[in-house]
Amino acid sequence: MGNYSKADTGKLNDLDQYKFAPEELPAPMVGKLFLGDLVNLTSMDVSLNKDAPNTGMSFFHSHKNNEELHIFLRGTGEMVIDEDRFTVTEGSIVKVDPNAKRAWWNTGNEDLYYAVIQAPANGLKAAGLNDAELGEAKVPWI
Amino acid sequence: MGNYSKADTGKLNDLDQYKFAPEELPAPMVGKLFLGDLVNLTSMDVSLNKDAPNTGMSFFHSHKNNEELHIFLRGTGEMVIDEDRFTVTEGSIVKVDPNAKRAWWNTGNEDLYYAVIQAPANGLKAAGLNDAELGEAKVPWI
Numbered sequence: 001m002g003n004y005s006k007a008d009t010g011k012l013n014d015l016d017q018y019k020f021a022p023e024e025l026p027a028p029m030v031g032k033l034f035l036g037d038l039v040n041l042t043s044m045d046v047s048l049n050k051d052a053p054n055t056g057m058s059f060f061h062s063h064k065n066n067e068e069l070h071i072f073l074r075g076t077g078e079m080v081i082d083e084d085r086f087t088v089t090e091g092s093i094v095k096v097d098p099n100a101k102r103a104w105w106n107t108g109n110e111d112l113y114y115a116v117i118q119a120p121a122n123g124l125k126a127a128g129l130n131d132a133e134l135g136e137a138k139v140p141w142i
Numbered sequence: 143m144g145n146y147s148k149a150d151t152g153k154l155n156d157l158d159q160y161k162f163a164p165e166e167l168p169a170p171m172v173g174k175l176f177l178g179d180l181v182n183l184t185s186m187d188v189s190l191n192k193d194a195p196n197t198g199m200s201f202f203h204s205h206k207n208n209e210e211l212h213i214f215l216r217g218t219g220e221m222v223i224d225e226d227r228f229t230v231t232e233g234s235i236v237k238v239d240p241n242a243k244r245a246w247w248n249t250g251n252e253d254l255y256y257a258v259i260q261a262p263a264n265g266l267k268a269a270g271l272n273d274a275e276l277g278e279a280k281v282p283w284i
Contacts, residue, residue, distance in 0.1 A: 003242035004223045009233040012215070024271055035211070036269060039237035043209040043261035044186060045269035058284060060277030065267060067185040069177070071257065073154065073215065080282060081146045091151040095181035100145035105283040115213065118269055119185035119261040125207065127178060127187035127260055129166055135202030140222060141247040142200060 005039040012073070012113055015050035026059045044119040051077070051112040056105035063098040066118040070094040073115065076108030088114075097121065147181040154215070154255055157192035168201045186261040193219070193254040198247035205240040208260035212236040215257065218250030230256075239263065 010017070021028035031050035035041065056077065070079070072092040079088055081102050088094065088104070096102050098121050106112035125131075152159070163170035173192035177183065198219065212221070214234040221230055223244045230236065230246070238244050240263050248254035267273075 003239040004226075004237060004244075006228070006234065006236045009235055011232055022271060024276075026276065034270065035213075035235055036266075039211070039235055041209070041211065041237055041266065042264045043266055044211065044259060045266065046211060046213070046259065048213070054283075056281075056283065058281055060279050060281065061274045062277065064273050064275065066269065066273045067183065069181070069183065069186065069188060071177075071188070071190070078283070084146075085282070086148070090153055092148065093151055093177055093181055094148045095146060095183055097145040101277050101279070102146075103281040105281065107283070115257065117186060117188065117259055118273065120265055120267065122184045123262055123265045124178075124183065124185055124187065125262065127208065128176065129164060131206050131208045131260065132203045133206065134166075134168065135204065135243050137202050137243070139198075139200055139202065139245040139247065140227070141196075141198065141220070141249070 007038040009033060009048060012048070012050065015048055016052070044117055046115060046117045049114050049116065051106040053106050053109055053111070057103045060101045060103045062101050063118065065098055065120050067098060067121040068096045069117045070096070071115045073113040075106060075110050075112035077104055077106045077112045079104040149180040151175060151190060154190070154192065157190055158194070186259055188257060188259045191256050191258065193248040195248050195251055195253070199245045202243045202245045204243050205260065207240055207262050209240060209263040210238045211259045212238070213257045215255040217248060217252050217254035219246055219248045219254045221246040
């Protein structure tokens, strides 16, 4: 497995087989799977999430250092960030600064699917082509 | 819009409305949307991707500093990382270290959907509850 790690988390539909329920958490979260330990992430942590209707993040939290990006994949919900409350659905992308207080909820009739990624705010120096080196070898498919 | 930024990228099915085609790129990439500029990311960059059958990343690249995480959402493909070649499908999670040479391809009959996240390797100091502060206020949905 040289310079990579991989894991198979199963179908998104089956994410509710996972539960995030550390003691310190005000309420256990069914359908939340963190990927960091699975593939030895050193730059970020990521959770994949499936929330049943009328469930979600039932308490507010903020972060000390990490920026958080929410990518909504399916379903309909709401987020509250500080004083603002808005709807999210497939294709909604929300970046939350560390100190903002946030919570969210599945307000629709179907399951809500989303990924949440956290990494240190202001830590990115370059991205995309500016951080890349292009190789000479041909890919095997063409 | 205080301490957050949001954008609406549309349905995943419609990701092929977007194209990533800077001059330096060996080939234009249809269906690749970077989120960094859309929501002012400072910690990471992220692309959402839809590849038609028999398309994909048609050249190898590595990174200088960024670790990259691939989250496969729908469809079936292959990745090559250095000397290894393997299948990916819904729920496959692949973390690639910066200097590994990587490419991937939609080898199935349906569109391949995936997210790619990059952030500086070894940049994460704490995550999840270790970076969080829990709030006292009640969420509005319960």
